[in-house]
Structure formats: C-alpha cells, structure tokens
Amino acid sequence: MSASSIAHAIVDGILTGGVYALMAAGLTLIFGVMDIINIAQGALVVLGAYMSYVLSAHLGIDLFLGLIITIPAFFVLGVAIEWSFMRRLREQDRVAMSILVTYAVAIIIEGILSVIFGVNVLQLHASYVDSTFHLLGFYLPYIYVFGFVLALVLLAALYYVLYRTHFGRGVRGSLQNRTAAELIGVNVDRVRMVSVGIGVAVTAAGGMVFGATNAFTPSSGYDLISRLLSIVILAGLGSIGGALVAALFMVTLEDVVAVVWSPVWATLVYYASLIVVLSFRPNGLFGTAAVRAQ
Amino acid sequence: MTTSEPASGNGNGGAAPGELLLKVEGVTAGYGGGDILKGVSFTVARNEIMCIVGPNGSGKSTLLSTISGILRPRTGEIAFLGDSLVGLAPRQILGKGVVLVPQAHSLFAEMTVRENVEMGAYTVRDPALVRRRRDEIEEMFPLVRERAADKAGSLSGGQQRLVELARSLMLDPSLIVLDEPSIGLDPPTRRTVFQMVRLMNEQGRTILLVEQNARAGLKLSTRGLVLENGRVRLTGTGREILEHPEIGSLYLGGAVSSTPAG
Numbered sequence: 001m002s003a004s005s006i007a008h009a010i011v012d013g014i015l016t017g018g019v020y021a022l023m024a025a026g027l028t029l030i031f032g033v034m035d036i037i038n039i040a041q042g043a044l045v046v047l048g049a050y051m052s053y054v055l056s057a058h059l060g061i062d063l064f065l066g067l068i069i070t071i072p073a074f075f076v077l078g079v080a081i082e083w084s085f086m087r088r089l090r091e092q093d094r095v096a097m098s099i100l101v102t103y104a105v106a107i108i109i110e111g112i113l114s115v116i117f118g119v120n121v122l123q124l125h126a127s128y129v130d131s132t133f134h135l136l137g138f139y140l141p142y143i144y145v146f147g148f149v150l151a152l153v154l155l156a157a158l159y160y161v162l163y164r165t166h167f168g169r170g171v172r173g174s175l176q177n178r179t180a181a182e183l184i185g186v187n188v189d190r191v192r193m194v195s196v197g198i199g200v201a202v203t204a205a206g207g208m209v210f211g212a213t214n215a216f217t218p219s220s221g222y223d224l225i226s227r228l229l230s231i232v233i234l235a236g237l238g239s240i241g242g243a244l245v246a247a248l249f250m251v252t253l254e255d256v257v258a259v260v261w262s263p264v265w266a267t268l269v270y271y272a273s274l275i276v277v278l279s280f281r282p283n284g285l286f287g288t289a290a291v292r293a294q
Numbered sequence: 295m296t297t298s299e300p301a302s303g304n305g306n307g308g309a310a311p312g313e314l315l316l317k318v319e320g321v322t323a324g325y326g327g328g329d330i331l332k333g334v335s336f337t338v339a340r341n342e343i344m345c346i347v348g349p350n351g352s353g354k355s356t357l358l359s360t361i362s363g364i365l366r367p368r369t370g371e372i373a374f375l376g377d378s379l380v381g382l383a384p385r386q387i388l389g390k391g392v393v394l395v396p397q398a399h400s401l402f403a404e405m406t407v408r409e410n411v412e413m414g415a416y417t418v419r420d421p422a423l424v425r426r427r428r429d430e431i432e433e434m435f436p437l438v439r440e441r442a443a444d445k446a447g448s449l450s451g452g453q454q455r456l457v458e459l460a461r462s463l464m465l466d467p468s469l470i471v472l473d474e475p476s477i478g479l480d481p482p483t484r485r486t487v488f489q490m491v492r493l494m495n496e497q498g499r500t501i502l503l504v505e506q507n508a509r510a511g512l513k514l515s516t517r518g519l520v521l522e523n524g525r526v527r528l529t530g531t532g533r534e535i536l537e538h539p540e541i542g543s544l545y546l547g548g549a550v551s552s553t554p555a556g
Contacts, residue, residue, distance in 0.1 A: 166419075169413060169416065172404070173413055173416070176403060177400065177401070180396070180402065181402075183362070183384055183396060183400065184388070184417075185385040185389070185416045185465075186385070
C-alpha cells in the first residue's frame with residue numbers, strides 16, 4: 001500500500017461513484033413521488049447496457065450518441081411501467097406491494113434479455129472504453145471520466161428540472177404532501193407518470209456507463225439493486241443530491257478499504273457504516289420521511 | 295389538464311352580492327359501503343360566511359370533501375354558479391374558483407413560505423400575475439413577507455394556518471372552503487385567524503367553513519347550518535342557531551344568551 005495507491009482508490013471511487021449516483025437517481029426519484037421501491041432498477045440498468053450494446057455492436061452507433069435513442073426510449077418504457085404496474089397499486093399497501101410487483105418487472109426484463117442475448121458475459125466497447133490516460137501515476141480508461149461527466153450533467157439537469165421549473169414544483173409538492181398538491185391543482189397522476197419516465201430515462205445513461213465499465217449478463221441487475229438500494233437508504237429515500245453524496249461515499253470507501261485493508265472487507269465496511277449512520281439518522285443523511293408522512 | 299385561471303379582481307367575477315353561488319341538492323356520499331351524507335341540501339349566496347356545525351361524525355368534513363371533488367357524491371347535485379361540479383377532479387373545481395383549505399398540514403413543509411404561497415397559483419402560467427398577487431397577499435398578511443425565506447415547517451401551527459389562508463387567495467377564488475380553521479389553535483391565534491377570514495370576506499370572498507368551535511364559528515358567520523347524522527337539521531342566521539334552545543343545549547353547551555361566547 002502506498003499514498004499513490006490510496007489516491008488512485010479515491011479518484012477511482014469518485015469517478016465510479018458518480019455513475020452509481022446516476023443509476024440510483026431514478027430509484028430515489030420514483031420512491032419520492034410514488035412510494036414505490038423499484039426493485040427493477042438494477043434490471044433496467046442492465047437493459048440500458050444491452051440497448052447500448054445493440055446500437056453500438058450491431059448498428060455501429062457510438063455509445064454516447066446512442067443515448068439520444070435510448071434515453072427517450074427508456075422514458076416511454078418508464079411511463080409504460082408506471083401505467084401498467086405502479087399506478088394500479090393501492091395507496092395503503094403501496095410500499096410493500098411495490099417490492100413484489102417491481103421484482104416481477106425485474107424477472108420479466110431478465111427473462112427477455114436471456115432469451116434474446118443468452119447468458120454470456122458482455123461488455124461495451126469503444127475507443128474511449130479501451131484507451132487510457134495518465135493520472136496520479138495510474139492509467140485510467142477515458143470512459144471513467146466521460147461517464148462521471150455525463151453523470152454530473154444529467155444529475156444537474158435533473159436538479160434543474162426539480163428545483164427551477166414549474167413541473168419540478170409539482171413534483172416536489174407531490175413528494176412532500178400529495179393531498180395538498182392535488183388541492184392546489186397539481187395533476188398528481190401526470191406528475192407521477194412523467195417522474196417515473198424521467199427516473200427510468202436517466203437509468204438508460206447509467207446503464208450505458210455501467211456496461212462500458214463492467215462485464216454484464218442479464219442477471220447482473222440483482223447484485224446492482226442491493227448496492228443502489230443501500231445508496232438511496234444512506235442518502236435518505238427521495239433525496240437526489242443525497243444520492244450523489246452517498247454514492248461517492250460508498251464507492252470511495254469500498255475502494256480505499258480494498259487498497260488499505262483487503263477487498264474482502266470493502267463491502268462489509270460499507271454496510272457497517274450504513275448501519276452506524278442509520279442508527280443516528282434513521283431517515284438517512286438527507287431523508288425527510290417525517291415531512292412526507294404528513 | 296391545466297385549469298383555467300379564475301376571474302381576476304376581487305373574486306366577484308362581476309356578479310352582484312347575494313347571488314346564488316353554490317347549490318347543494320340532495321347529496322348522498324360516503325366512503326366504502328355506508329353513506330355519511332344522506333341527502334344534504336343547502337345554498338350559499340355570494341359574500342356570505344356560511345358556517346357548518348354539528349357533532350363529530352355528522353359528516354361536516356365529508357361534505358367539504360364532496361364539494362371540493364375529493365369524494366364523488368353517489369347521488370345529488372352540486373352546482374357552482376349554475377355549473378355542475380359533480381365528477382370534476384379537485385383541480386378542475388379549483389379552476390372554477392372554489393378553493394379548499396383542508397384541516398391541517400396542507401403546507402409543503404420543506405418549501406419556503408414564499409414558495410408555498412406561490413404554489414397556490416400553480417395553475418396560473420403568467421409569472422407577472424403571480425408576482426402581483428403575491429405582493430397583494432404579502433400586504434394583507436405581513437407574516438408572509440416577514441417569514442418569506444423560512445421553511446414552512448418551521449412556523450408555529452397558527453402561522454402555518456395564516457400561510458394556508460394566504461395561499462388560498464393566490465387564485466383569487468370566489469368561494470373559499472375552510473375545514474376547521476381554528477383547530478389546535480390557542481384563543482389569541484384563533485382570533486387572528488378569524489379576523490383574517492372576516493377580512494377575506496370583506497374583500498369580496500364568499501366563505502364556507504366547518505368549525506368545531508361552533509359558537510365562535512357561528513358568531514363569525516352570516517349564516518349557519520347544523521348537520522346531524524348526515525342530514526341538515528337546521529339552517530338560519532348564525533344568531534338564530536346560536537339562540538335555538540335545543541341546538542344550543544345539544545352542541546353549544548347552552549344557548550348563546552346563557553353562556554358567553556368562547
């Protein structure tokens with residue numbers, strides 16, 4: 001272990017953490033407006049990776065350019081999932097039932113991907129995925145930096161929509177007090193549908209970067225969902241800014257522990273830190289569950 | 295759908311005081327299997343303050359929910375300025391100029407006081423109009439200006455109630471429906487809230503309120519209605535109801551002449 005390897009672990013953690021935040025943003029947004037824990041988020045990330053794979057490997061479309069197609073397609077997919085699965089859940093037992101229903105969505109996605117692509121391991125390729133640059137004495141693939149920048153741009157766009165637009169006011173109103181939002185004229189059903197669409201749309205970008213930085217199979221979503229859930233729980237369900245902080249913390253901590261101590265302990269230390277945080281702040285670092293409960 | 299902006303001005307929409315504003319005719323409504331409202335009929339004229347009183351479970355809040363579109367009546371008709379409200383979504387009813395201020399906790403606790411007030415004009419797409427109305431309301435409610443940047447959740451219960459009242463004016467409504475405006479407030483704060491309700495009425499708004507504190511509510515009102523077991527037991531001026539011997543002893547702890555108002 002050396003100072004430079006720790007520095008490398010931190011840089012790596014920050015770059016990867018941004019992408020995890022992007023993948024978790026949809027999860028936390030959907031929970032915020034719908035009270036739905038979208039277990040299918042991991043499967044959707046993997047679906048995003050496969051869509052990018054099809055566009056790049058079969059149609060020769062650049063991975064980033066392909067997002068012009070996959071992001072709108074995922075928006076439509078999100079709207080369809082909300083319409084066909086989520087809005088049918090009763091308010092009273094929505095959280096519990098959502099876990100079962102979205103788990104079913106995950107199985108459906110995994111099944112379809114397995115039938116079409118088989119279970120072989122894939123990874124996305126492009127010149128910037130396979131080439132590296134020099135930083136702090138280490139060689140990092142360009143995709144890590146590009147992915148991080150993309151994550152920041154999309155998270156900033158999401159933040160802008162939520163905090164600077166008329167629609168965003170409706171989303172935040174529905175999130176904090178849905179009855180009051182309805183009474184002042186917010187079309188809560190529409191806001192929810194569009195929010196899920198946006199949440200799933202940004203997942204397409206997360207999926208592309210995930211597929212470019214990790215090998216994946218149709219069942220890779222299950223490992224991913226536990227990590228994404230732990231990020232949004234640490235952040236506080238419903239907090240997008242918190243998801244960025246929590247993701248950077250989680251991945252950086254894991255990377256540093258892996259270098260300083262052992263990779264075996266990396267995940268364990270992260271989950272232990274999650275338990276410690278939750279014992280002092282049961283709603284997570286930035287959670288507002290008490291407010292939402294009104 | 296985006297609701298249209300209600301008539302601007304003082305909420306009168308050019309109509310004369312005393313004109314029939316709201317007509318509720320034979321309304322039956324309830325949750326689940328049973329009916330809570332069993333054929334309720336009454337009218338509200340423009341510029342009135344109409345107070346609905348009655349024991350717990352008599353259907354007061356259900357009636358307001360039905361008028362505001364949260365609950366759909368099973369039978370009967372609700373008309374506002376001659377247009378039926380039955381089957382309309384809350385935001386469509388809002389667009390007609392009927393605003394409901396629910397019982398409690400209707401602010402967005404994580405938003406600032408100013409954002410909360412501006413949210414009252416969510417359906418208005420003209421920023422200049424929103425700003426103008428906000429300025430007028432800040433004149434009327436100095437608290438809104440003084441605490442503009444504070445989170446609404448940090449205000450006391452009484453202050454939150456005032457912000458809720460202020461927000462209800464952002465659409466310049468003709469009819470403001472208040473569900474228990476004084477609930478949980480100490481007497482001085484309750485007086486302030488009632489003063490604001492009276493001021494809103496003097497500025498041309500018609501008020502329909504449900505009030506647990508029947509005596510204070512009826513004293514504030516031009517007309518009252520006693521709801522009992524989902525049916526209208528009595529209507530009359532606030533004074534008539536307060537002085538009605540049977541109603542007084544049943545719901546008000548004695549008629550007004552024998553007990554000072556609270």
